[in-house]
Amino acid sequence: MAFGYHGCYLRIDASNGSAKRVPLSEDVLRQYVGGSGLGVHLLLEEGAAAVDALAPEAPLIFAFSPLVGSPLTTSAKFAVVSKSPLTERVNDSLASSGFAIAGKGCGCDAVVIVGKAPQLSVIVIEDGEVHLESAEEYRGLSCRETEAALRARLGNYRVASIGPAGEKLVRYATISHDGRHAGRGGSGAVLGAKNIKAIAVRGSRRTEWAHPRELTALSRSLSQRSFGPATAKYRELGTAANLLVFNRFGALPTRNFQSGTFEQAIDISPEQLAVTREKTRKSCMACTIGCEHIYSNGKSGVRMEYESLFALGSLCGVGDSDAVLRAAQRCDELGLDTISAGGTIAFAMECVERRWLENANWLKFGDGNALLRAIEMIGARQGLGDLLAEGSRRAAQAIGHNSIAIAPQVKGLEIPGYEPRALQTMALGFAVGARGADHNRSGAYEVDFSEKVDRRNVTLDAVEHAIATEDRAALMDSMILCKFLRGVFEDFFGEAAQMLHHVTGWDATAEELRETARRIVRAKREFNLLAGWTPSEDALPERFLNTPLPNDPEAALSRERLDALVAEYHRQRGW
């Protein structure tokens, strides 16, 4: 077996707590590396595409990587992979910190969970030994409370847990660890459907590295570069720095994508938040960047990312920073994906405005209290919250009035904070994304913010650039490295080959890893095909194709142009 791996995964049946080790061949590991790639491969092996995402037999996979436990900065990450209950397509979400190191320390490269526990339970894994314990006493607790309570009960374990939203099977519930979330696509609901409140891991089994001295030298170099200008934005302002930039470019989704600029953007910008509030910074374990910016909100602090600011701020028309911070905090506590929560609520706000949604006149754009009320109702699946807990696509199907045309989603996954008409390479990235509208699996927005394209009038030349960002993301998510490092690499695939060589001993080349990335993208597509994907899914809602942005008439994307981009994407992929 190659260095850096244990050569097996742990398959746990939650219905009785039994577990077995299943060997993983070196050939499979070299083809899929780890993280998202390995997770999708195992998902296909398990036949998950044909199973309902919330069925007991549906597998949920925690996948580690050969780099976990190494001195490479940002490498303490894990992927959570399953069929999404929101999209019914493949879903892979990433999170960071000690759970990855402790989980791999249990002597496995992945943990596959199937079955359904008879009562709300916690899966406890120590050095590969597995048992179930009751978690009934934690029912209704937030992610952070659950983590703290379990650590107090069990000792020095690392815990990934769901909040009340996961217990209630909200289709965009998260799995949380150490204040971070495997956020998108509803993996928290998959765990909730198994009656699993949390997984606690503790392990001391380390893997050796093939070339420790060279690995240490490369790690030093990478850490040094991670202190440089390429990551300054993340260190100094965090991703929230995007807000004013996007507003200036007319690309800040506002009031359910009815506009690309928000007149109160400055009020919720990190520049303004830093003036009015105390701020602290935090890093994930084994990270030298430190991108988490935590703003004081009364007695507690709130981690604030661009995606939360946009989704709970401009997208809902809320310019009250107190309300936005509180909303982000409640989403974290309940275990809700902020993008899908904000997107679904903003969609409902517009439906109320259009009188398509009755008995909800309180739900208005700009009303911070209404936003908070809606979040609570979603977390508890109460009243209107029961409908909104299904996500904007299913809510639109229930509401009718062709409201699907304004539901801000692709394949059911709510669109992140990039206005597709103003950033048209990203529009393509959203349309073809295997897990739906997504800015982490496609970095196509980088192309829009470059000299390579005219962002409001992209041509077929943009397609190869969009594909390149998708391939890079597929490998980064499988190695696994934080994408905030991407600016420090001059030749990512070349350096990735070096990293894998030093850790595993493989004589991997940049070209081999490019093919590995393409293989992983293909595996996701294969899963989607088996799950029922049709070509009509690679599209955007009608709103984006019929109407230019009102404040920027040049930001217009016709159906013909998007169709041509998607067709060219499929052609270049060989699909």
Place this chain on the structure above:
Amino acid sequence: MGIFMAFQHFRAGNRLGWSNCHAIICSRLPAPMHVEFYGVPRQRAGIAELDVNAETLGQLLGTLAERIPTLRELIEGEGLNSAFVANLNGDRFLSDPETALAQDDCVLILSADAGG
């Protein structure tokens, strides 16, 4: 020339308000272009925007480095460090220092990693 014309008006007994004088003066000087800073460049500059006279991107960056020394770490040679980008009027991105700038242009300077 603009100042001279304003003085001539004054000598001729024309009663010009300040805004008229300013308009005459500015019509004869090269109108400055506008520069906006976002994110880290704004942190370094300590201001959100300013007006600068320059004919090319390279000149503009040189002037900025001179007027605001803390911006020098963003600039390499005549261009920007690869971690930062310049945009013209919210439309197209620029990197060639020889790119000609017009008088009413607005140049935006921001971090290259625009996304999350």
